Amino acid sequence: MLPATMPAGVQFMDPRMAPAIRAGAPASFDGDRGDSDGGSGSGGEADQNKQDGTAGTPERGENAAAEAPLRRARVSVRARSEAPMISDGCQWRKYGQKMAKGNPCPRAYYRCTMATGCPVRKQVQRCAEDKAVLITTYEGTHNHQLPPAAAAMAKTTSAAAAMLLSGPAASRDALFAGHHVAATAPAPLFQSYPYASAAMGATLSASAPFPTITLDLTHSPPASAAGLHLQHRPPALPAMPFPMYGFPAAAHRPAVPLLPQPPTAVSLGMMDGRNRAALETMTAAITSDPNFTTALAAALSTIMGGGAEAAPRGGAGADAGDGNNGGSGTEPPATAAAAGARETALHALLQRLHDSRQ
DNA sequence: CGTATTTGACCAGCGC
DNA sequence: GCGCTGGTCAAATACG
Ligand SMILES: [Zn+2]
Numbered sequence: 236m237l238p239a240t241m242p243a244g245v246q247f248m249d250p251r252m253a254p255a256i257r258a259g260a261p262a263s264f265d266g267d268r269g270d271s272d273g274g275s276g277s278g279g280e281a282d283q284n285k286q287d288g289t290a291g292t293p294e295r296g297e298n299a300a301a302e303a304p305l306r307r308a309r310v311s312v313r314a315r316s317e318a319p320m321i322s323d324g325c326q327w328r329k330y331g332q333k334m335a336k337g338n339p340c341p342r343a344y345y346r347c348t349m350a351t352g353c354p355v356r357k358q359v360q361r362c363a364e365d366k367a368v369l370i371t372t373y374e375g376t377h378n379h380q381l382p383p384a385a386a387a388m389a390k391t392t393s394a395a396a397a398m399l400l401s402g403p404a405a406s407r408d409a410l411f412a413g414h415h416v417a418a419t420a421p422a423p424l425f426q427s428y429p430y431a432s433a434a435m436g437a438t439l440s441a442s443a444p445f446p447t448i449t450l451d452l453t454h455s456p457p458a459s460a461a462g463l464h465l466q467h468r469p470p471a472l473p474a475m476p477f478p479m480y481g482f483p484a485a486a487h488r489p490a491v492p493l494l495p496q497p498p499t500a501v502s503l504g505m506m507d508g509r510n511r512a513a514l515e516t517m518t519a520a521i522t523s524d525p526n527f528t529t530a531l532a533a534a535l536s537t538i539m540g541g542g543a544e545a546a547p548r549g550g551a552g553a554d555a556g557d558g559n560n561g562g563s564g565t566e567p568p569a570t571a572a573a574a575g576a577r578e579t580a581l582h583a584l585l586q587r588l589h590d591s592r593q
Numbered sequence: 594c595g596t597a598t599t600t601g602a603c604c605a606g607c608g609c
Numbered sequence: 610g611c612g613c614t615g616g617t618c619a620a621a622t623a624c625g
Pocket of ligand 1: 325347348349350353354355376377378379
């Protein structure tokens with residue numbers, strides 16, 4: 236129904252699992268990267284730590300079960316920033332730092348502290364080769380509302396992401412219509428892994444561990460964007476380990492006839508005349524306006540989250556129990572939704588853009 | 594004194 | 610089965 240409500244729907248994880256932030260799911264981020272940097276360095280970075288301790292009785296909580304394989308999607312943003320971390324309107328507490336393999340710069344782990352129990356985590360890493368580029372990866376769903384600006388952007392961004400994901404057509408279904416879809420949907424769709432989208436260099440990648448949406452705010456000339464060049468081709472796409480919402484086919488595609496050439500064109504499909512122009516504009520704006528970038532980043536931190544309308548409880552609180560209600564419940568049928576979302580996204584973006592530029 | 598950061602230790606998953 | 614790697618925890622410390 237309301238394409239505009241996309242944001243809520245976009246979140247990748249189930250709303251009800253929000254409270255389950257605690258421990259548990261061992262899965263987390265992983266260095267994202269992709270794209271140009273060279274990649275696989277391997278090498279042996281050596282951390283110096285290892286000595287197992289002795290004794291101790293670290294009995295930490297053990298949770299009942301790892302029933303939530305749900306938190307798995309990530310959104311990462313690449314932007315040029317001198318600051319160690321771009322401000323996105325949220326407050327973060329650093330809880331760890333590690334040396335990234337094959338990267339002189341360490342990777343920092345942050346957790347959102349705007350509200351107790353907010354499961355959102357962020358990982359910041361500077362590109363080794365180009366220190367000007369900061370890679371921020373968000374994961375999780377905020378269980379609280381964040382600053383208006385951020386929220387607004389969040390909406391926009393999520394919508395954009397949605398459209399990105401939906402791209403051609405079907406994936407959207409899998410994503411929004413419902414998780415179950417993935418399982419049942421016979422959708423053959425495209426199975427491009429490093430699915431590239433022309434729009435502001437957004438890239439959807441289902442490679443390795445978990446699906447990841449990457450936004451490059453680095454510098455992508457409109458022309459280039461329009462031209463769209465695929466990044467590196469998918470490794471091999473063994474068997475997608477996760478059947479989750481992510482991407483359709485990835486999982487159950489029998490013997491798909493992988494296109495001889497990467498399905499890059501697909502994304503282009505979504506760009507038509509006016510939209511393209513809009514995208515160009517927005518891209519330009521993004522690249523030139525730092526504030527915009529920041530806002531976008533902020534939005535991303537929410538994109539997944541959204542608990543969106545969640546918790547209208549007046550109480551405030553969010554206390555422990557927090558029943559973050561499921562909220563969501565908005566499952567647009569889909570087809571039209573995508574289009575709507577797209578338009579909405581663009582609209583919002585442009586508006587925002589205009590506003591900021593002003 | 595309370596809170597955010599630092600930093601080594603701990604642990605699970607994966608690959609060999 | 611062992612060792613490596615990535616991620617997180619938590620004690621100690623720094624900051625206000
Ligand atoms: Zn949060």
